[in-house]
Amino acid sequence: MIPEKFRRGKYAGNKWGGKFLRAPDIFFTILEKGSTKLVKLSDVIKVKAGIITGNNSKYYKKREKNFDKDNYSLVFKSPREVNKILLSSKDAKSIIKIKRIPFQIRKSKLLWVDLRGDKHICHYNVDNLPFEHNFYGLDAKNPKDDILYCAILNSSLSYFFIEVLGRRGLGGGAIRLVRIDMINFPLLNITSAKQVKKILNVFNKISRREIKPIFEELGLDPSKPIREQEPKPLPDRAELDKIIFDELGLTKEKRKEVYWAVAELVKQRIEKARSLKGK
Numbered sequence: 596m597i598p599e600k601f602r603r604g605k606y607a608g609n610k611w612g613g614k615f616l617r618a619p620d621i622f623f624t625i626l627e628k629g630s631t632k633l634v635k636l637s638d639v640i641k642v643k644a645g646i647i648t649g650n651n652s653k654y655y656k657k658r659e660k661n662f663d664k665d666n667y668s669l670v671f672k673s674p675r676e677v678n679k680i681l682l683s684s685k686d687a688k689s690i691i692k693i694k695r696i697p698f699q700i701r702k703s704k705l706l707w708v709d710l711r712g713d714k715h716i717c718h719y720n721v722d723n724l725p726f727e728h729n730f731y732g733l734d735a736k737n738p739k740d741d742i743l744y745c746a747i748l749n750s751s752l753s754y755f756f757i758e759v760l761g762r763r764g765l766g767g768g769a770i771r772l773v774r775i776d777m778i779n780f781p782l783l784n785i786t787s788a789k790q791v792k793k794i795l796n797v798f799n800k801i802s803r804r805e806i807k808p809i810f811e812e813l814g815l816d817p818s819k820p821i822r823e824q825e826p827k828p829l830p831d832r833a834e835l836d837k838i839i840f841d842e843l844g845l846t847k848e849k850r851k852e853v854y855w856a857v858a859e860l861v862k863q864r865i866e867k868a869r870s871l872k873g874k
Contacts, residue, residue: 639736640734668724671686681718703733758770800834813832
């Protein structure tokens with residue numbers, strides 16, 4: 596049975612019924628074990644859409660060494676340009692016009708990638724640069740929690756929720772969550788000061804490296820049967836996930852189920868896209 600309530604508010608008012616039907620059993624186990632620890636993302640985070648210019652070629656340019664900072668700003672335009680969690684000004688590849696424009700400049704500390712393939716990242720926007728609508732902006736209602744939530748949203752548990760609840764049937768096997776999905780996205784709400792400190796220490800490691808495709812992150816080979824393999828997540832990912840799984844009280848076998856389920860769901864949607872393309 597799906598719990599009626601999370602810690603704050605009701606986990607309802609969404610269009611995920613069909614996705615619940617295809618969800619693996621571990622999904623319902625997590626909802627049950629997290630009944631007092633999972634909240635709707637919108638309970639603790641504000642979600643906003645990115646910049647829509649109406650004419651990108653007119654307002655965007657490739658980054659120039661000495662650009663006019665009075666009229667242009669560095670901007671994050673495409674998820675393809677960035678491959679690590681922690682982003683600063685030096686990572687921006689584009690600039691956008693900011694004066695005499697017919698659209699609103701949007702900024703957020705967390706950048707959630709819209710369309711995803713075999714890689715999941717929620718970026719931490721250190722310098723609070725503007726972002727294009729290829730991202731959603733996320734801002735913790737309590738700003739001091741931005742890094743904490745960014746860490747949790749980069750855990751394999753969040754990977755799993757994306758794969759179960761995301762919208763499919765998109766080009767190239769992509770998956771996405773639109774704004775209404777983000778509002779209802781389940782988020783582990785960790786309040787223990789000791790656990791928060793642990794997560795922030797791990798985040799300092801994992802946030803600075805390149806994030807790999809999911810199979811590499813989890814230490815699984817997509818060319819072989821997933822459940823015949825022992826998951827071997829990268830060390831910093833394993834450390835982050837252990838904190839998350841401990842909070843939920845998952846056994847060793849249930850933790851493997853999460854890894855297997857994530858890998859299987861990614862493999863299925865990518866292989867399906869490839870098979871349709873070949874027809």
